[in-house]
């Protein structure tokens with residue numbers, strides 16, 4: 247399943263590249279104002295921080311929310327106290343787009359993450375050209391050389407990588423890149439099974455100095471507290487925010 251998602255994302259990137267060649271996207275990326283400092287925005291603090299996600303659908307959960315105006319949703323996330331916004335740009339199964347990311351970037355002043363199955367440098371240049379400050383890298387989708395190369399390019403362009411792991415082995419590969427922001431996804435992207443306790447099992451392996459992100463499966467403020475108690479500096483939340491009043495829900499989640 248993960249392989250299909252990556253293959254689809256790469257096909258879509260190839261289609262876009264046929265219309266907008268790399269040289270053009272690269273020039274646009276370099277012409278953008280500098281990326282925001284996501285490591286500063288997400289730095290460990292007395293309180294948990296939240297990355298709030300713009301998410302219409304997912305392969306495991308189907309349709310979640312219509313979200314006609316992603317920028318307006320992102321503004322409510324910012325109002326509600328989110329520290330950064332994640333925007334799904336995968337088109338096929340998550341019904342996102344780079345246009346969503348651009349619209350969000352125009353509307354908020356906190357860092358914006360491109361949530362995508364990134365496996366090609368072209369997608370990194372596209373992210374920067376659309377105004378992304380962070381780019382997700384999924385360890386399970388990449389061999390180590392590619393992972394290091396893409397993390398290097400993201401860093402060179404002034405952005406921050408969020409390197410996502412789902413096993414102890416993937417976590418050590420994530421840490422080997424030297425990334426300052428590492429996530430543990432409770433969802434196994436090959437089977438879509440959820441394990442809310444995985445973050446707690448792996449968090450101790452993340453050295454201080456690396457920001458720890460717990461991703462997925464937050465339904466209630468209790469789940470946020472659970473991740474916080476296990477050592478999360480940041481929690482990434484999608485479904486629970488797109489299916490509720492986001493400002494009220496963020497208020498509850500940030501109050502733990």
Ligand SMILES: O=P(O)(O)OC[C@@H](O)[C@@H](O)c1c[nH]c2ccccc12
Pocket residue numbers: 299301361362384410431461462463464482483484485486
């Ligand atoms: O909707 P949730 O369970 O709150 O999850 C959000 C986010 O963690 C999830 O969308 C996600 C985490 N890693 C990913 C990688 C690709 C696509 C999606 C994801």
